[in-house]
Every structure is written in C-alpha cells, then in structure tokens.
Amino acid sequence: MEITKTIYKRLLESYGPQLWWPAETAFEVMVGAVLTQNTNWNNAEKAIISLKTANVLNIKSINQMTESRLSSLIRPSGFHRVKAKTLKSLASLIKREFGSCIEKLKELPANEKRRLLLRIKGIGPETADDIMLYVLDEPRFVVDEYTKRIFSRIGITPISNSYESWQKMLETEFGGALNDLREYHGLLVALGKTCCKKIPDCAECPLCSICVYGSAHQSI
Ligand code: SF4
Incomplete structure (x- = not known):
C-alpha cells in the first residue's frame, strides 16, 4: 500500500x-523504553535524568542497587515499583x-532476542520492539498508541486490534529498512504530539488531504 x-x-x-x-547508550534506550510505559516521554525523561544525576544509569549499578532505591529514583515515571522490578530483571538478564x-545479545537470531525480552515480566510487545528496533538493529514497526490513533483516523486499520495484527499490516505495507522504521516511529510520535492529539488539530496536519477523519472535519 503506497499510502x-x-x-x-x-x-x-x-x-x-x-x-x-x-x-x-544502548542501555539507556532499554531503560527509556521501560520508563516510558504508560506515561509520556517528559516523565520518563525526568526519571532518566534522576538516574544520570545519581550516576547509576548502567548495567552494573542497576544490578547492585536495591530495588527500593531504584524505585525511588525513577518515581517521576509513574508505576515506579513495577518498573524498578522490570529494570532489575533486564539488567540481571544482560549480566547473567x-x-x-x-553486543552479545545482538548476535542472537531475531526471534530468540525478542523471546528473551518478552520473558521479562513488565516487557510487552511494544517495549520489546522498541528495544529490537533501536538497540538490537532489528527492523520492526513499533505499534504504540500514537500509531493506532493516527492510522485509524487516516482510515487504515487491520482486521483485528491486536498488537500483532497492527504490526503485521504495517510491516507488510511499508516494508522499510531499519533506519526508515526508526524514523517512522519518531515521526508518528511527533505528529501525535503536535497535530494528531486526542483532540486533533487537522488544519495544521501535513496528512489532512489523505486522512478520512481530517477530510471529513475540514469540509464541515
Ligand atoms: S488530519 Fe487530523 S486526524 Fe488525520 S492524521 Fe492529521 S491530525 Fe490526525
């Protein structure tokens, strides 16, 4: 689909x-992918700054510190107790x-890498694919809430609303090399933050002329 x-x-x-x-760093991407779950990037970033200020944003420190200290440092990201457990499990897996x-994790076959990530409690398909795409050099279409909202409004939806259906549809239609997929995700986030918000600002959107929702609401 050319669209x-x-x-x-x-x-x-x-x-x-x-x-x-x-x-x-690659590990910072992994940590950010966990911290941004169920919150906006600004809150995740505050937690990352907190970890950097404490000089503990590395595999060794996360492994060594107590879960309660980690939880307190990442409090700005919300769900900090759950996320602390996930980060400890992730750091422990990479060490063990x-x-x-x-780099050694990168060498595994793609399915094996993803399976390992998904085995960690607190890492679901979206977080795993953030890590696959931005750390492990695997071309994946990351499906987040912005992706679903934007493509649904444009008029492109898969047969079911599952993560896998969305991803399969977008990967099949777009294809795309690693760097294009990395850019695409960032661009969808940019659009979701500026124009395609919960209440969209279609007049300013570069996709308005090809968007079902935008076209309908512009002509009113
Ligand atoms: S035209 Fe409106 S609804 Fe469509 S993608 Fe743009 S902001 Fe979203």
Whole structure:
C-alpha cells in the first residue's frame, strides 16, 4: 500500500529527521523504553535524568542497587515499583546471560532476542520492539498508541486490534529498512504530539488531504 510510504514521506518533509531514540547508550534506550510505559516521554525523561544525576544509569549499578532505591529514583515515571522490578530483571538478564555485553545479545537470531525480552515480566510487545528496533538493529514497526490513533483516523486499520495484527499490516505495507522504521516511529510520535492529539488539530496536519477523519472535519 503506497499510502504508508506517502505518509512517511510527508511526515519526513514536514518534521525533518527525528533521529530517534534520544539516548547516549544502548542501555539507556532499554531503560527509556521501560520508563516510558504508560506515561509520556517528559516523565520518563525526568526519571532518566534522576538516574544520570545519581550516576547509576548502567548495567552494573542497576544490578547492585536495591530495588527500593531504584524505585525511588525513577518515581517521576509513574508505576515506579513495577518498573524498578522490570529494570532489575533486564539488567540481571544482560549480566547473567551476556556478561553485561549488549553486543552479545545482538548476535542472537531475531526471534530468540525478542523471546528473551518478552520473558521479562513488565516487557510487552511494544517495549520489546522498541528495544529490537533501536538497540538490537532489528527492523520492526513499533505499534504504540500514537500509531493506532493516527492510522485509524487516516482510515487504515487491520482486521483485528491486536498488537500483532497492527504490526503485521504495517510491516507488510511499508516494508522499510531499519533506519526508515526508526524514523517512522519518531515521526508518528511527533505528529501525535503536535497535530494528531486526542483532540486533533487537522488544519495544521501535513496528512489532512489523505486522512478520512481530517477530510471529513475540514469540509464541515
Ligand atoms: S488530519 Fe487530523 S486526524 Fe488525520 S492524521 Fe492529521 S491530525 Fe490526525
């Protein structure tokens, strides 16, 4: 379906490269992917700054510190107790199975990497695919709430609303190389934050002319 490529092209022209994921290290991406669950990026970022200020945003420190201290440091991200458990499990897995070397995790077959991530309590398909795409160099279409909202309003939906159906549809239609998929996700987030909010601002949207919702509401 050419429309997924048209959307990508228009967003890239309008917003420019987003250069996602915003992080200094691979482990920071992993931590950010967990911290941004069920909250906005601003809150996740506050928790990341808190970890950086305490100089503990690394595999060794997360493994060594108590869960309660970690929980308190990441409080700004919300659901901090659950997320602390998840981060401890993630850091422990990387240390135990890969000698704290994320590059070794990268060497596994794609399905094996994803299966390992999904075995960690608190890591679901979206978080796993954030990590697959931005850390483990695996081309995945990440499906988040912005993705569903934007494509639904445009008029592109899969046969079922499951994560897998959304991902299969978008990966089949768009294809896309690793860097394009990384950009696409960042661009959808940019659109979701600026125009395609809960109450959309279609007049300012670069997709208005190809969007079912936007076209209908502009002509009223
Ligand atoms: S035209 Fe409106 S509804 Fe459609 S993608 Fe843009 S902001 Fe969202």
